[in-house]
């Protein structure tokens with residue numbers, strides 16, 4: 474039998490090997506951003522928990538591996554962790570070819586923008602050696618279909634290998650139970666136990682807000698993980714990451730599902746972990762802050778992006794007026810705040826930048842940390858379709874959140890947008906350095 478159906482049958486009998494590829498992203502950093510992250514790590518270690526990031530390593534264990542392993546559901550599935558390998562096609566291919574022994578394998582890749590080209594070349598070479606390769610994740614719409622045996626779009630659920638060819642698409646959007654037919658299996662992530670200081674766990678996946686700069690496989694849908702599944706994840710994290718003391722709740726908008734919040738409260742081992750959550754200004758309420766305290770949240774990441782309300786409106790994000798109030802409320806409850814700021818947005822202007830700088834200064838007393846990203850038009854973000862024609866650099870390895878934008882912004886040049894981003898980095902570095910100095914003098918973080 475030939476054709477797609479035969480190919481699927483073949484895939485289901487091959488040895489599945491899940492592959493985490495290396496990233497080039499931390500190579501050759503801008504010195505000002507590097508300095509900022511050194512201060513950031515120091516301060517983060519003091520206010521939240523120690524972080525020891527080795528320069529080339531992943532910052533977290535790759536959770537998609539635990540999901541995919543469980544969705545495949547076979548004992549024999551292997552995991553090849555190439556995250557510390559050189560960013561080099563031959564090295565990756567050699568390592569993977571050796572991992573198969575003498576048999577044929579099905580390699581599963583989930584590249585991000587920065588390693589899509591690497592995944593493509595590695596796959597081509599493995600196909601030539603007679604193996605099969607399946608691509609999934611956040612970059613599938615921009616991948617070259619001739620370089621892979623198949624491309625899988627969307628979320629994986631139990632038995633997904635059989636549905637590879639009937640195009641899976643984005644799946645159902647909206648609010649729904651997390652009925653994937655599997656519980657993530659952390660067994661292959663045990664090797665990250667001494668490499669990471671936090672674990673990520675989702676009580677819900679996805680988000681119903683439609684911010685157009687934000688995009689991954691879970692956007693515009695909200696799946697609530699059942700309490701029983703959550704308990705199993707807490708148990709696995711306890712077992713496989715015994716020294717981890719901080720859990721990052723991966724829910725994109727903590728509080729959007731009250732059920733997910735209640736589930737965390739009742740499923741977590743009381744007192745064992747500090748928690749980090751991320752949320753949206755419109756979701757905040759006194760009740761939610763109360764629950765955060767009860768759960769043991771020590772850091773709240775709040776998406777702020779930009780102080781320019783026009784930019785935010787065009788990106789379908791609203792709620793700018795109450796930030797000062799909520800930053801004060803979170804701080805007064807003894808939780809630290811990290812503001813997520815996004816430079817290089819397509820509609821950004823110098824006036825908007827000045828407003829953002831002013832806002833950063835005026836709220837400095839209530840904010841501990843700043844996560845600074847320079848905008849990258851990832852293909853799953855709704856804004857991608859609009860910005861696509863303005864993209865001038867299609868070399869995905871340069872699509873970096875710590876580099877100048879790869880498209881022409883509407884109201885300024887790439888260089889101007891970059892200067893503004895660096896100004897923001899420098900300001901945030903100064904603020905964090907001041908906190909470190911004060912902390913040294915007074916002993917209070």
Ligand code: B12
Pocket residue numbers: 496498499529530531532533534535536537540541581582583584585586587607608609610611612625627628629630633673687688689690691723725851852853873874875
């Ligand atoms: C945890 C996380 C990380 C972790 C782990 C990364 C990893 N390899 O797993 C860490 C911290 C290491 C990380 C790093 C980066 N990340 Co990150 N990260 C995330 C985050 C917050 C959650 C991902 C996750 O675990 N989700 C849970 C899993 C279960 O879902 P999933 O990955 O979507 O997988 C499901 C489906 O997509 C599908 N699927 C996925 N892969 C595959 C593969 C196959 C074969 C199949 C069939 C199905 C399939 O099945 C899974 C189950 O349904 C996402 C945002 C998000 N909410 O998705 C960003 C995200 C994936 N990261 C992103 C980026 C850009 C990065 C960085 C490059 C950022 C940077 N500043 O440089 C770095 C990488 C550099 C480095 N050296 O580490 C972008 C990717 C955009 C893109 N298209 O490239 C995202 C979407 C966030 C964003 N900015 O929009 N990240």
